[in-house]
Amino acid sequence: MSDSRLSTLPTPCLLVDEAKMERNIDRLANHAAELGVSLRPHLKTTKSVDAARYVLNPRNPAATVSTLAEAEVFARNGIKDIVYGVGIGLNKLERVLDLHRAGCRLTVLLDSEAQAEAVAKASREAGIAIPAMIEIDSDGHRSGLTPQDPILISVGRILHEGGAELAGVLCHAGESYFAVGREAQRKFAETERDAVVDAAAALRQAGLPCPTVSVGSTPTAHAAADLTGVSEMRAGVYVFFDLVMSGIEVCSVDDIALSVLTTVIGHQEKQGWLICDAGWMAMSRDRGTANQQVDQGYGLVCDENGVLIPDLMVAQANQEHGVIAVRSGSDATMPELPLGTRLRILPNHACATAAQHQRYHVIPKEPGAELVTWERFGGW
Amino acid sequence: MSDSRLSTLPTPCLLVDEAKMERNIDRLANHAAELGVSLRPHLKTTKSVDAARYVLNPRNPAATVSTLAEAEVFARNGIKDIVYGVGIGLNKLERVLDLHRAGCRLTVLLDSEAQAEAVAKASREAGIAIPAMIEIDSDGHRSGLTPQDPILISVGRILHEGGAELAGVLCHAGESYFAVGREAQRKFAETERDAVVDAAAALRQAGLPCPTVSVGSTPTAHAAADLTGVSEMRAGVYVFFDLVMSGIEVCSVDDIALSVLTTVIGHQEKQGWLICDAGWMAMSRDRGTANQQVDQGYGLVCDENGVLIPDLMVAQANQEHGVIAVRSGSDATMPELPLGTRLRILPNHACATAAQHQRYHVIPKEPGAELVTWERFGGW
Numbered sequence: 225m226s227d228s229r230l231s232t233l234p235t236p237c238l239l240v241d242e243a244k245m246e247r248n249i250d251r252l253a254n255h256a257a258e259l260g261v262s263l264r265p266h267l268k269t270t271k272s273v274d275a276a277r278y279v280l281n282p283r284n285p286a287a288t289v290s291t292l293a294e295a296e297v298f299a300r301n302g303i304k305d306i307v308y309g310v311g312i313g314l315n316k317l318e319r320v321l322d323l324h325r326a327g328c329r330l331t332v333l334l335d336s337e338a339q340a341e342a343v344a345k346a347s348r349e350a351g352i353a354i355p356a357m358i359e360i361d362s363d364g365h366r367s368g369l370t371p372q373d374p375i376l377i378s379v380g381r382i383l384h385e386g387g388a389e390l391a392g393v394l395c396h397a398g399e400s401y402f403a404v405g406r407e408a409q410r411k412f413a414e415t416e417r418d419a420v421v422d423a424a425a426a427l428r429q430a431g432l433p434c435p436t437v438s439v440g441s442t443p444t445a446h447a448a449a450d451l452t453g454v455s456e457m458r459a460g461v462y463v464f465f466d467l468v469m470s471g472i473e474v475c476s477v478d479d480i481a482l483s484v485l486t487t488v489i490g491h492q493e494k495q496g497w498l499i500c501d502a503g504w505m506a507m508s509r510d511r512g513t514a515n516q517q518v519d520q521g522y523g524l525v526c527d528e529n530g531v532l533i534p535d536l537m538v539a540q541a542n543q544e545h546g547v548i549a550v551r552s553g554s555d556a557t558m559p560e561l562p563l564g565t566r567l568r569i570l571p572n573h574a575c576a577t578a579a580q581h582q583r584y585h586v587i588p589k590e591p592g593a594e595l596v597t598w599e600r601f602g603g604w
Numbered sequence: 605m606s607d608s609r610l611s612t613l614p615t616p617c618l619l620v621d622e623a624k625m626e627r628n629i630d631r632l633a634n635h636a637a638e639l640g641v642s643l644r645p646h647l648k649t650t651k652s653v654d655a656a657r658y659v660l661n662p663r664n665p666a667a668t669v670s671t672l673a674e675a676e677v678f679a680r681n682g683i684k685d686i687v688y689g690v691g692i693g694l695n696k697l698e699r700v701l702d703l704h705r706a707g708c709r710l711t712v713l714l715d716s717e718a719q720a721e722a723v724a725k726a727s728r729e730a731g732i733a734i735p736a737m738i739e740i741d742s743d744g745h746r747s748g749l750t751p752q753d754p755i756l757i758s759v760g761r762i763l764h765e766g767g768a769e770l771a772g773v774l775c776h777a778g779e780s781y782f783a784v785g786r787e788a789q790r791k792f793a794e795t796e797r798d799a800v801v802d803a804a805a806a807l808r809q810a811g812l813p814c815p816t817v818s819v820g821s822t823p824t825a826h827a828a829a830d831l832t833g834v835s836e837m838r839a840g841v842y843v844f845f846d847l848v849m850s851g852i853e854v855c856s857v858d859d860i861a862l863s864v865l866t867t868v869i870g871h872q873e874k875q876g877w878l879i880c881d882a883g884w885m886a887m888s889r890d891r892g893t894a895n896q897q898v899d900q901g902y903g904l905v906c907d908e909n910g911v912l913i914p915d916l917m918v919a920q921a922n923q924e925h926g927v928i929a930v931r932s933g934s935d936a937t938m939p940e941l942p943l944g945t946r947l948r949i950l951p952n953h954a955c956a957t958a959a960q961h962q963r964y965h966v967i968p969k970e971p972g973a974e975l976v977t978w979e980r981f982g983g984w
Contacts, residue, residue, distance in 0.1 A: 314944035509889035564694035
């Protein structure tokens, strides 16, 4: 049965299932409430003011962003409590100050004395105490100081005594994306919690303040069972979920709220291929499931209504061509999908796929209601 | 020595070296002239009206595009002879006709009777003979009919007798991207040429016209030594080149005209890592060199002036973090690159990296001249 609401959309384009998105949002909001921590959603996945309205707490719209461009757009739209969750570049401090002058409390992140000194100096010169959190490393994933690193205290002291605001500590257990299953992810959640709690204790023992103790990644946020000592958690991709997240069992494939609508534009019967107009430009080059237990190629294939077609996947992608095939080793047969058939592709990585598009076409939860368009933005 | 022109650019951002770009453009233009074929550049790499002005022949601005959005933008900017080089979707014919009504000769591509019938029907109903080329397959890469396929003649006949315009045959030797070195690529160029020349002969023998005989991919376009029977060639990524192209020896690393300007935002000395603000959002997730002889990670690292730093690469990428490290197995040492240092990253795949950005910052060939901005666009 064809969905007439989708038939006039140009392809490829991005679809959001509002009901699934709300279910995902509620799930983590409830879990955060059970754990007694506030939630500071990461808006880097959706990059949309419309989507942000769903995910933020209207009474306390606290957000995380990955670029200053996001902070600037969201601040203009009334979101005034933002953590910029990437180590602050020394070339970005003027824009940070401009956001403060515009009434946005933007908190920066850092893990070195040189950054702390630059933030303190900029704070003094501008007469604005820039809030800064110290990044803590719990798993060797990327950035941050270990809780035992003596630099932690000196960074805290430079901020606190130098004119900036020592706002707390923040950790992101990025290695949890490679942990399969709730139990493995819970261990990462515990390590993440222990790292920030220890860091906060070290700062406080040195006579320094540490009001906010922040943890988060989508896997650890969902798996955490005890966040004693933590004040807030962050997560981003949970709003949409994706095949990487279902591959490590944070969600089911049925929870994935984001898909790419595509049209069949060719057949190569000898090869067993169907060609569609969702190539890597529409799906992104993200192959995040390549090293998981089940490689999902460039995405799983659903019919127009979002019902999974067994063992069909986007096996290859060129810029504007997706090559759909039956999963290697499967005895499923390619169904008859004539030219012009519309399909939906579930993405490996929602952040990367959404970034390839300029807008979302949202299928409302009310059956039969008209589609809604949400604009999204990019850039830095 | 720091380049003051770059010091005010926000990072990450996209840089174009105008001198290298012109050198690349001239190289292929000269080669096409030597071979006696016209050149129909593919504008999918640059997606910029400003860049198109460099690459198109001002007396005969014939272009190839990968989306109807490209065709629409370029048509509005005076480019009226465009081949849409992706198999036409049955849902896209109304936009094709609108382009014709706006004075653009847009040629579509197809490889099936069903597409030919739809194009012929749309032509008759609109009173506009839509030009269509038949896609020929020379290497099993993706789409197209083999020259021997009897469907070729029936597709040609449906177009020619049904009210459309049979404009010719077109082949893209996509497998040539995996052929290393001039000799291997020349074999692909010969196979590509033979396929279209045979297909054109088959059509003509059946009493059908075949005015245009088109070949092209960046590797085969550069390697071709004899294009007898061919009328035009197409190529796209050659304007910028990239690490995938240098990896198969179509160009040298020094020819790469596109780079991402980034700032050092952190150090993890124990890991031997330097963190920069060019993550996969700035570089794309394209790992096209992963299966080449030399894996270049997410890109090679140059200083701010574009001089390669030996054995330094973006070894990992998160959304807004690039992790720079010395190439595994190298005995090079990480140079001292303090916080705030600006670097340039050469990309794996120029089409994919450029697509992550909204504009180019062009370094003019005149020494010391001010930077120029070229806007680019995306979407479908």
